[in-house]
Amino acid sequence: MSTTDAEPNGSTATAGACHGVEPQGVPQGDPDAVTNHDLGIHGYAQQKDAHIKRLRRIEGQIRGLQRMLEEDVYCIDILTQVSASTKGLQSFGLQLLEEHLRHCVADAAVKGPEAIDEKVREATKAIERMLRT
Numbered sequence: 094m095s096t097t098d099a100e101p102n103g104s105t106a107t108a109g110a111c112h113g114v115e116p117q118g119v120p121q122g123d124p125d126a127v128t129n130h131d132l133g134i135h136g137y138a139q140q141k142d143a144h145i146k147r148l149r150r151i152e153g154q155i156r157g158l159q160r161m162l163e164e165d166v167y168c169i170d171i172l173t174q175v176s177a178s179t180k181g182l183q184s185f186g187l188q189l190l191e192e193h194l195r196h197c198v199a200d201a202a203v204k205g206p207e208a209i210d211e212k213v214r215e216a217t218k219a220i221e222r223m224l225r226t
Contacts, residue, residue: 137192147185154178186223190216 137144155178161171194216201208 137189140188140192144185144189147181151178151181151185154181183223183226190219190223193219 154174158171158174158178161174198209198212198216201212
């Protein structure tokens, strides 16, 4: 439905409407509001130490791959380790994405629909990049 299609009751649906029903009680936001994101506090801040620990574990898996090659380990065993390392990175990426949605998109909601749209576009592009890998 376009933003100018007339509804049966004579009203006009807007871009924010879902099946011609306007959201009720949704604040328009304050584009000048200062959010955690504006202050440089990212969604992963509370889990930063856990993330670093997790990335170090993945780094160890990658270094293990190098050692396996140096030691002429059977290729299927190396591929198994590649799979584990890849899954670890994918899992980390998904967790980071979830934190982005919970923190950055939620912060954007304070600023209003335009800020939300921008953050959703960012998240969508990040998901597309993750799916291509």
